[in-house]
Amino acid sequence: xxxxxxxxxxxxxxxxxxxxxxxxxxxxxxxxxxxxxxxxxxxxxxxxxxxxxxxxxxxxxxxxxxxxxxxxxxxxxxxxxxxxxxxxxxxxxxxxxxxxxxxxxx
DNA sequence: CGGTTGACTGTTT
DNA sequence: TAAACAGCCAACC
Numbered sequence: 276x277x278x279x280x281x282x283x284x285x286x287x288x289x290x291x292x293x294x295x296x297x298x299x300x301x302x303x304x305x306x307x308x309x310x311x312x313x314x315x316x317x318x319x320x321x322x323x324x325x326x327x328x329x330x331x332x333x334x335x336x337x338x339x340x341x342x343x344x345x346x347x348x349x350x351x352x353x354x355x356x357x358x359x360x361x362x363x364x365x366x367x368x369x370x371x372x373x374x375x376x377x378x379x380x381x
Numbered sequence: 382c383g384g385t386t387g388a389c390t391g392t393t394t
Numbered sequence: 395t396a397a398a399c400a401g402c403c404a405a406c407c
Binding site: 302303304307314315316317318319320321322323333336337338339340343344345346350351354 | 387388389390391
Binding site: 284313314316317320324 | 401402403404405
């Protein structure tokens with residue numbers, strides 16, 4: 276049987292997201308390139324379909340401007356809290372300095 | 382099968 | 395610096 280969890284594309288995205296280290300953030304674009312996905316929007320779509328309670332560090336994925344993408348106050352707040360909890364310090368507007376916290380693949 | 386949607390991004394105002 | 399626009403394409407209905 277073929278389930279969504281077996282989709283190779285989804286597996287690659289999951290693997291890349293899982294490789295982002297604690298205390299750092301990666302952009303949807305970075306993940307898209309690393310996972311060989313054509314459209315960065317698909318990375319967001321993949322995370323959106325994650326089951327609740329997933330062990331993936333989905334909160335470490337932000338947009339190209341270092342902001343948490345719009346998807347509702349509650350979810351945005353949770354993501355920011357998770358990041359702060361692991362040492363990421365957003366500026367007054369809630370933006371994250373990618374020069375400082377951006378993930379640099381080795 | 383076709384139109385709509387969207388956790389995006391680079392370019393242009 | 396910020397807002398508007400255009401291109402993108404799989405998932406969904």
